[in-house]
Amino acid sequence: MNNYYSMSVLAVIAIAGISINAVAQHNYKLVWSDEFNNNALDEKAWNIEENGDGGGNNELQYYRRQNISFETDSASGAVCLVLTAKKESYNGKAFTSGRLNTAGKACFKHGKIVSRIKLPSTANGLWPAFWMLGNDFGSVGWPRCGEIDIVEMGNAEGIKHNTQDSFFNGACHWGYYNSQGQYPNYARSTTSDYSLQDGEFHTFTLEWDDDYVSMYLDQDKYPDAQPYYKMGVSDYSNDWGTGHYFQHEFFIVYDLAVGGNFTGITSSTGITALAQGEAKMYIDWVRVYQDSDDLAATASIPDGWGAGIDNVATTPTDKPVVIYDTLGNIVSEMNQGIYIVKTGDEVKKVFNR
Known part of the structure; x- marks a missing residue:
C-alpha cells in the first residue's frame, strides 16, 4: 500500500532470488482463522482504523468504523466482512471507506496466509488491498518494519491499458530511506487470464518461510499454478538485506482505498468508480x-481462540455435516488438535480440542 521506485534489473534479480520451478513440501496446520460468520467483528483480533491521513499515498478517503459491516453474499450465501467505499463528504474528505488490521493481536512469522475475497470494480480510482505489515511498525516505523502486499488492484497501468479487472500486483517494501530518499522494494505486476472483478470470490495466498515469500492466485482451483510473485528473504549481506526485515511477526491488513498515487488519481474529480x-x-x-516442521515459525493469537467453538454460523441447513482435520482429511471423531466442521463448502465451526 505504498509507492515504490523502480530498482535496477540486476538489483531486482539479486533480491528476488527467484527459482520459480522449485517446489517445497510443507506440513501445514491451521493456527488461526476468522471465518466472519458471527455478523460481528471480533475485536480481540481486529483493530478498526479511523483516520483521513491519506495513508502516505495521497489517498482521498476517510476511514470510518461505519464503513465496516457484515453481509450475506447473495450469490454464495456466505456471511462476509464487507468494506464499503462511499461517495460522501466527511471531515474534509469527499469519500469514506473501511480499513482494519490485526496489529498486536494476531501476528505471524512464516506460514501460509490465505483469504477468499470478492473484489469490487475498481475503474476508475478504487484501490483494494490485502496485505501485511511488520508488528514492530509502531516502534521502528515504515519501511523498516517491512511490508508484504499480497494483492492490490486499481493501478494506473491497468487504467492506462483498460485492464483494471485483471491487472494486479504483489510487492514487498523494507529497509530505510537513503540520502536520495530511496528505499529497497520489489513489485511485480501480472495480468490474469480472467477477470478478478467478475462478481466471484477469488483466493489470494502468501507462502512465507526462511527463504522466500511467494504469492498465488486461486490456488484452490489451480494447485499447480506458478506464483505470481516470489522474492528471497534470506539476504543478510548488507543493511538493506531482506533477511533483516522479513524474519519477524507481521499483522494482516485489509482496506479499500479511494484514489492515491498507486491509482494515479489524486483529485476527487477523477474518481468514477463511485458514480x-x-x-x-x-x-x-x-x-x-504454519508448517509443523518450520521451527522458526511463530504465532501470537488472541487468548481463547478456538477454545470450544469459534465463528458459529446459525443459519439452518440440510446439507450433511462433515468434520475435517487441518490437512483436509475427513475424520469420524475429534481428539486433540484443531478441527473444521463444514456443511457443504461452508465452514460452520472451528474447534480446538
Missing part, C-alpha cells in the same frame, strides 16, 4: 497455516 454512490469489497474468510 453510483458506493462499492463493496467482500471478505469471506482469512486462514493462517
Whole structure:
C-alpha cells in the first residue's frame, strides 16, 4: 500500500532470488482463522482504523468504523466482512471507506496466509488491498518494519491499458530511506487470464518461510499454478538485506482505498468508480497455516481462540455435516488438535480440542 521506485534489473534479480520451478513440501496446520460468520467483528483480533491521513499515498478517503459491516453474499450465501467505499463528504474528505488490521493481536512469522475475497470494480480510482505489515511498525516505523502486499488492484497501468479487472500486483517494501530518499522494494505486476472483478470470490495466498515469500492466485482451483510473485528473504549481506526485515511477526491488513498515487488519481474529480454512490469489497474468510516442521515459525493469537467453538454460523441447513482435520482429511471423531466442521463448502465451526 505504498509507492515504490523502480530498482535496477540486476538489483531486482539479486533480491528476488527467484527459482520459480522449485517446489517445497510443507506440513501445514491451521493456527488461526476468522471465518466472519458471527455478523460481528471480533475485536480481540481486529483493530478498526479511523483516520483521513491519506495513508502516505495521497489517498482521498476517510476511514470510518461505519464503513465496516457484515453481509450475506447473495450469490454464495456466505456471511462476509464487507468494506464499503462511499461517495460522501466527511471531515474534509469527499469519500469514506473501511480499513482494519490485526496489529498486536494476531501476528505471524512464516506460514501460509490465505483469504477468499470478492473484489469490487475498481475503474476508475478504487484501490483494494490485502496485505501485511511488520508488528514492530509502531516502534521502528515504515519501511523498516517491512511490508508484504499480497494483492492490490486499481493501478494506473491497468487504467492506462483498460485492464483494471485483471491487472494486479504483489510487492514487498523494507529497509530505510537513503540520502536520495530511496528505499529497497520489489513489485511485480501480472495480468490474469480472467477477470478478478467478475462478481466471484477469488483466493489470494502468501507462502512465507526462511527463504522466500511467494504469492498465488486461486490456488484452490489451480494447485499447480506458478506464483505470481516470489522474492528471497534470506539476504543478510548488507543493511538493506531482506533477511533483516522479513524474519519477524507481521499483522494482516485489509482496506479499500479511494484514489492515491498507486491509482494515479489524486483529485476527487477523477474518481468514477463511485458514480453510483458506493462499492463493496467482500471478505469471506482469512486462514493462517504454519508448517509443523518450520521451527522458526511463530504465532501470537488472541487468548481463547478456538477454545470450544469459534465463528458459529446459525443459519439452518440440510446439507450433511462433515468434520475435517487441518490437512483436509475427513475424520469420524475429534481428539486433540484443531478441527473444521463444514456443511457443504461452508465452514460452520472451528474447534480446538
